[in-house]
Amino acid sequence: MTPHRDRHGRGMRGPLAPPSVPISRTRAEVFDDLVMDAIAHLETRWAAQLENVQIAVEDVPPAYLLDRRAGQPIPLGTATPARGSRPAQIVVYRRPVEARATDLGELGDLVHDVVVEQVADLLGLDPQTVDPDYGWSDEE
Template identity: 60%
Template sequence: MATPAEHRRRPGTSRRDRRGRGMRGRLVPATVPLSRSRAQIFDDLVLDAVEHLEPRWATQLRDVEFAVEDVPPELPSYDSDVLEDGNVPLARLLPGRDGGRGRSTPPRIVVYRRPLEARAYDRDDLADLVHDVVVEQVANLLGLDPDDVDPPGH
């Protein structure tokens, strides 16, 4: 039988961790939904919320960029286009700007992942919260009431 040192020297043999607990590596294959990170799941929730609104507002949302950031940036004061819970920003609407010479910046809605995750009880609650935040920001962008953007029961 090979000693641990000899076993490590042989090419093509599998490696174990120092305490002999087994192979290192992924516990779940990359193709299984369990392998998705919280950030990837959150990105999907934002996309789901946007896709829910697109059939009705496709023209208005055509040039809008949606982004996800982990935490809001530290700014001295937020403007009125920030959706807050207490003093914690949950999302921010950056209206489009004309940069001159035919260049313009499209409107952008930024959703902050960590503050929303901290307020959710479970994944379903997080999905509802993300949806509400996206609807609120789209309503701000369009100058409409959130119930007009996404009517209850729709």
């Protein structure tokens, strides 16, 4: 397949924005960075407990979690404990989280809180114990 050419036989000469410019990053890449920042923040206190935990980002929750008949809200993330040879896993669902945030700052706060909630669920602790900053932005 040949690249698209205009009527003069020329195509795009290069990317519209260099990789170092924020406009070149996709929403998914920005979201992944927010999740990794939240994990890095928690690893300063919980490195040993999070050492074998897999972190994943998916666009939407699987269908079995979306059973709306019970009136349950759409999950923003899930935590699955280790079983046998399968390691523990934390999954954050990008689209539901993005739908609840109005700007990048609020998105970062919400991602942080979702990650803290999932780590707390996995460790069997209160979110405030996992991170004293949990929910702090809600009180402003």
